[in-house]
Amino acid sequence: MIESIKGINDTSITFYLRPNDLTIDNAFLNPRSSEYSNISCRPKLILEYEDSPSSFTLSSNVDILDTDGIFTLFWTSSKYTNTYSLYQNGTLLDSGITALSYYMDDYSNGSYNFKVIAFNDFGNITSNEITVIVEIPPIQIPDPPSSFTLTSTANIPDTNGIFTLYWTSSEYANNYTVYQNDVLLDSGITEKYYYIEIYLNGSYDFKAIAFNDIGNATSNEITVIIVIPSIPIPPEPEPIIKPEPVVIVLWGLVCLLFIPLAIYFIAIKWLKRRTWDIEPIKP
Numbered sequence: 001m002i003e004s005i006k007g008i009n010d011t012s013i014t015f016y017l018r019p020n021d022l023t024i025d026n027a028f029l030n031p032r033s034s035e036y037s038n039i040s041c042r043p044k045l046i047l048e049y050e051d052s053p054s055s056f057t058l059s060s061n062v063d064i065l066d067t068d069g070i071f072t073l074f075w076t077s078s079k080y081t082n083t084y085s086l087y088q089n090g091t092l093l094d095s096g097i098t099a100l101s102y103y104m105d106d107y108s109n110g111s112y113n114f115k116v117i118a119f120n121d122f123g124n125i126t127s128n129e130i131t132v133i134v135e136i137p138p139i140q141i142p143d144p145p146s147s148f149t150l151t152s153t154a155n156i157p158d159t160n161g162i163f164t165l166y167w168t169s170s171e172y173a174n175n176y177t178v179y180q181n182d183v184l185l186d187s188g189i190t191e192k193y194y195y196i197e198i199y200l201n202g203s204y205d206f207k208a209i210a211f212n213d214i215g216n217a218t219s220n221e222i223t224v225i226i227v228i229p230s231i232p233i234p235p236e237p238e239p240i241i242k243p244e245p246v247v248i249v250l251w252g253l254v255c256l257l258f259i260p261l262a263i264y265f266i267a268i269k270w271l272k273r274r275t276w277d278i279e280p281i282k283p
Contacts, residue, residue: 052123078118144215170210
């Protein structure tokens with residue numbers, strides 16, 4: 001017979017059994033030895049039971065408005081629940097869910113109502129219903145670059161071929177390119193100036209083009225005339241003819257031989273003249 005209900009908890013009820021012919025209050029049948037034992041060996045019958053899902057709460061990570069069409073639904077755990085089903089505007093969106101969250105993306109502007117239903121073998125329960133409003137701002141399409149003006153530091157005419165191109169800012173522009181005589185000089189320029197060096201006389205046309213992802217804008221065209229004065233070239237000095245070493249040697253020999261002879265003849269001639277000039281001594 002069932003002696004009494006000894007303990008009850010959330011999921012089970014425990015019953016203790018005592019034979020009808022046993023009158024000892026603190027002794028029960030020991031099923032292992034078929035003998036009576038103390039209360040610690042008494043047999044018991046545990047009846048397990050399960051309830052329907054408990055209440056739970058649905059929420060989302062959207063504060064007021066969702067601005068990108070991406071959000072997540074969250075809900076608290078429902079006790080005894082096996083799976084959850086998600087509904088959007090009264091239509092089943094997904095079922096058999098075991099997680100406590102659901103990722104949503106690719107939503108367009110609009111108002112969306114959501115609820116979750118928890119299920120087990122004994123029943124189901126529905127969460128609160130929440131509304132998510134999606135308002136994605138329109139994509140701001142930038143304008144093409146605005147007009148701008150090109151100038152330079154070159155003189156009129158420029159006499160050294162060194163100058164800088166400057167241009168005003170073009171609104172919405174990402175970068176600039178520079179052309180010389182309609183030939184690309186440089187591209188991807190983010191500054192608003194460009195340094196130029198040209199050392200050949202002539203007339204040169206320049207323009208700049210501003211770019212962004214939408215389009216481009218071309219500046220005015222300017223002309224720079226380069227006239228570099230010519231530098232006078234001094235006359236080359238006449239070459240100095242240096243005698244060859246052999247000639248120098250020959251001239252040396254000549255000098256050694258003929259100079260003494262010349263001195264000798266000059267001396268003889270001078271002595272003879274002196275002799276003629278002396279008057280004889282009268283007796």
